Amino acid sequence: MKWNSYISKKYRNNTDILNEIIENFDSLGEIIFQERNTLRKIPHPVLGNLAVKSFKKPHLLNQLVYANFRKSKAHRSYFHAEILTSKGLNTPEPIGFFEEIHNFKIKRSFYFSKYSEYDFTFRELIEKRNSFDDWELILKEFVSFVFSIHENHILFKDLSPGNVLIKNDQEKNAYLFSLIDLNRMSFQSLSLDQRLQNFIRLSLTDEMIPIIAKEYAKYSHENVNFTMEQLYKKNNKFIEKKERKKKIKKLLGKNV
Incomplete structure (x- = not known):
């Protein structure tokens, strides 16, 4: 050994x-x-x-x-x-x-x-939306953070609700975002398609998508309508895939 x-x-x-x-x-x-x-x-x-x-x-x-x-x-x-x-x-x-x-x-x-102290995770932005008076601001600042990751040619493949820690830094008057569970990453120049696909495992709500699309289009100088259309399409496809998996698991469970 x-x-x-x-x-x-x-x-x-x-x-x-x-x-x-x-x-x-x-x-x-x-x-x-x-x-x-x-x-x-x-x-x-x-x-x-x-x-x-x-x-x-x-x-x-x-x-x-x-x-x-x-x-x-x-x-x-x-x-x-x-x-x-x-x-x-x-x-x-x-x-x-x-x-x-x-x-x-x-x-x-x-x-x-x-150990990194934090106030909440991205999951709480989804599940406790009404608890955040500045919910939209947090989401916009998060998009800026993700854009910075992408601009550094990093694709974080486990960008999911529990893997984003968020802290309200009152001294800086800003929200700080921190990534955990880092073993799945790749390092490459990213197309717009790859960048938008990277958001999808976050379990985005319909309310989130227009905000994310507008902010990301602003930073990337892409067409807002096209960006929003692609995000909706990718998110719907992801939801459908999850539902299919649930049905298959349910069927397999009944057959066991």
Whole structure:
């Protein structure tokens, strides 16, 4: 058994602390999220509040692939976070990643970052729309943030409601947006079609689409009506696809 790891220069003197957290991961802090992967908020007297993600052990083929041919999710999460921060795009401060390799297969992997305080997620903009007096302003500032991501030739493939943290920065009189769950990204020049498609996993409401379309058209110098038409079309297609999947799952459930 061996461990592969990479730790940010700022935290390399704290390697023993990080190893100790891995050893005691299941009993430390509080669970933020637990499904396939487990995310814990872990307070530490030296490092402060940490967000530590333990990735689910892959199936056998991917154990071999991630250990020998492809970067693991923990590896990608760390270096994608480094890329975002280098371009001035917000994400919780990356600390490092660890991979446990045994018999040429990956067994466990962890991604460490600082825990980022936030006020709400994009999901709450959808589900609690009437709770926000400045709902439209938040949405417009979010579009500006996404445009900045795209202009940096970044396609964040998991741009979904739970992966956008939002904080009201009263000193700057602005809303700050931060991305999490970063392992799926690509880096390339993006067409308008790719850029608009990138919004669709956010579960946009009909009320959101005109605002997003107008703002994005303003920044990208595209035709507003065309941009809005494309967003509606893509969003409707996404909704139809989700409904089909639900029906198929329901049918399969009945047949089991």
